Amino acid sequence: MAKRRYGQILGVWLGSLLAIYLMGSVSARFHLPELTRELLIEVFMVIFIVGVNRYGVHGHLYWRPDVSVREQLRVNTFPLFIIGLGLLTSWVAPWSARTGYAIGLAALAGLVAVFEETLFRGIILGSLLTGLSQQRHGVLWAVGLSSLLFSLSHAINLTHQSAAVTAVQVLGTFAMGLLLAVSYLQTRSLIWPMAFHALFDFSGFLRLGLTTGANPQTPLAVELVSVGVAGCWALCLLRPNQQRRVLARFMTEKNTQTTGKGV
Template sequence: MRKNPFLTTVAIWLGLMAVFVLLHFFYLLGHFTGANRVLVTDPLLLLLLWGLNHYLLKFKINFNLQLKFRQICQINSLPLILAFFFIIAIISQQTYTAAHFIDSLWLALAAALFEEFFFRGILLNNFLAKSANTYRNYLMAVFLSSFLFGLTHLVNLAAQSWSATLLQMANAFVLGIMLAALYLRTGKLGWPIFYHFILDFTGILLNGIVTKTPTAQSLRGSLVILLLYLLTGIFLLRKKLFSSWQR
C-alpha cells in the first residue's frame, strides 16, 4: 500500500523547515547576520539532504547536463533565451566590484544547488514515488513542490516588505513549475540548477540579496516574466508528451 504522497512530501518539507528555523535561532544567539548565513545554511542543509537521500530515500538523481542537441532545442529553448538575456544584463552593468561578483557567484550557486536538490530532487521525486504513475499525479507533484517552494520564501519577510515578499513567493511558485517541467522532461537535475543559478546570480549581482519593494513599473516587468515562466511550464508539461517524461 502506497503512503499518502501529500503527507510524506509536506512532512519532509516541515522537517527541513524546522532545521532551518533552528539554525537561524543559533545565528541570533551568536549575532551572526548578513548574506553569509546563506553560505552556511544552504551547504549544511544540502549535506543533510544528501545523507537523507543516500541512506533512506535512495532517489536516483542525475546532475549532468548532457542532452542531444534536438532535445536542448525542444525543451530548453525559452529558458536558454531568458538565461542569455540575464547574462547580457550582467555584462552590460559595470557598477559591481570583483568582490561583489564573487560573493554573488557563491551565494547563487549555494542557493541553486540546495533548492533544486530539495524541491525538485527530493520533494518532487518523493511525491512521484508515493503515487501512481499517472499524468494527473505528475501535475499534482509539480504544483505541490512548486507551492512549497514559493511558501518557503515567506521566511524572507524578516528582511523585506510584505509586497516584496509576496511577489518573491509568486515568482518562486511559477518559476518552480517551469523548473519542475525542465527536470521531468530532461530527467537531469543539472538543467534546473543551471537556470536557477543564472537567475539568482543576475538578481543578487544587480539588485542584492534583499528583494526591493516593487514599483508599478517593476511589477509590470515581473508579471511579464511570471507569465513567460508559466506558459513555458504549461507547454513543457502538455499531456501528449507525458509518455516521454523521465524521472
Template sequence: MTTPSPTSGWSSFWNRGGWWRAVLVAVVYLALYLAGGQLVGALFGDQVDSEDLFATPQSVIFGLFLPLAIGAVVLIAFVASLHWFPALFARQPIGGRWWMWLAPVAVVAAIVLRLLGIDYASYAAGVVAITFVSGLLVGFVEEILTRGIAVKMLRDAGKSEWVVMVVSSLIFGLLHASNILSGQEIATVALTVVFAFGFGICMYLTLRATGNLTWPMLIHGLYDPTLFLATGGIDEVHSGPQSELLTLAGPSNMIFILIAIVGLIFVRGRVQRSQT
C-alpha cells in the same frame, strides 16, 4: 537465485512518496535552515551588515553562504540515507517537448543580460565571487529539494506530470514565504511567492527539456547571484538608475509567468511508479 536486501522502515516510509511527504521534507528542511541561520546569527551576527548584506565578503559568508551550507548538509544527509543520489541525477524518465526549451532559454537570457550589466565596481573585493559561490549553493539546495526530492516523491506516488509540476513549484514558492520572518511586507512576500511559483515551473520545464537535474541546478545557481548583484539585495526591486542591459532583464519575471501559464496548459504525461 539472489534474495533482495531488506528495506529499512526509514526507506520504506519515504519511498512510498506522496505530496504530504514532499511537503514534510520541505517544512523540516526550512525549519532546520532557519534554525541554522539563527545559530549563525547568534555566533557571527556582528559580521553581517543588516542594512546591506552585500557590503562585505564577511557579510555574504555569514549572512548567506553559511546558512545555505547548513541546509545543503541536511539535504545531502537525507538523500544519502535513502540512496537516492543515482535516481535523482539519472536521465529523466520522461522526455521534454520542444516548447519546454522556452524556459531555460528565457532564464539564461536574463542571466547573460545581468552578467553584462552588473556594476561590479560598486562591490567590495571578494563580494562578487562569494555571491556567485553562494548562488550555486542556492541552486543546489533549492533544486535538489524541489525538482529532485519532491519530484521523485510525487512520481513515486503515481501523480501525473501536471500535478508533479504544480505541487513541486508550490512547495518552491511557499519556501519563499519565510521571507516574512525577516520583516518584509506581506504584499511583497505574496508577490515573491507568485513569482517563485512561476520560476519553479520554468525550472521544472528545464528539468524536462534538458533531461537531468544538473541543469536546473546550474541555471538556478547562476540566476540568483546575478539577480542579487543587479538589485543589491535578496528578493528586492532595484531603485534608481541602472544600465540598459539590466533594464532589458527587468521584465524577466513576467516572461517566466507567461511561460509558466503555457506549462500549466500543455504539460501532460505520467511516469510509471517507481518500485525502489
C-alpha cells in the same frame, strides 16, 4: 502508502524550513559578515538535504541527461532566454561588487541551487511524480504542487522584508519553479535546473543584493503575467503524449532499480 508518501513530502519540506530558520537564528549570534553567514547556512543546508535523502527518504535523483544535446537546448529555449536577459541586465546595471565578493556571490548562488533543486525538483517533484503517476494529468499536478511548495518556502523572507515584496517573490518563484520542473522532466537531469537556478540567483544578487528577495519596484501584475507565461510553456512541453513519455522514462528506472544514470 499514499498518505505516508505525502506525509514524508510535507515532513521533508517543513523540516528544511525549520533547519533554515534555526541556522539563521544561530548564525546571527556570531555577528559574521552577511555573505559569510549566508555561505555557512547554505553549506549546512546542502549537507542536511543530502543526508536526509541518503539516510531518510531515499529519493531517486537523476544527473545524466537521457536526451541529445540538441533536444536539451530545444526544451530549455525559454529558460535560456530568461537567464540570458537576467545576466545581461545584471552586467549593464551599475554595481560595485569587488571581484572577490562577486565570486562569493557566485558560490552562494551555486549552493542555494544545489540545496533547493535537490529538495524541490529531485526529492519532492520525484516523489509526487511517483505518487500521482496513476492519476489523470498526474505529471501536471506534480509540477504544480512542487512549484507551489517551492514558492511558499520563500514566504519565510517575511522575517526581513515587506509583505508586498514577499508576494512578488512568491509569485516569481512559482513561475520559476514551473520552468525548472519542466527542464528536469524533459532532460531527466538535475544539472539543468541547478545551473539555471544558480545563474538566476547570481544575477539577482548582483542587481538587488543579498537581503532583498525581489525587486520592490516590480508590480504584482508583472509577476502574474510571468506565472501565466511559465504555465503556458509548461503546458506546451507537457502535452498528454509528453506526460506519458516522462512517466515512462522516470518510472521505468525506478521500478527496475538500475544504477548508472540514476543516483
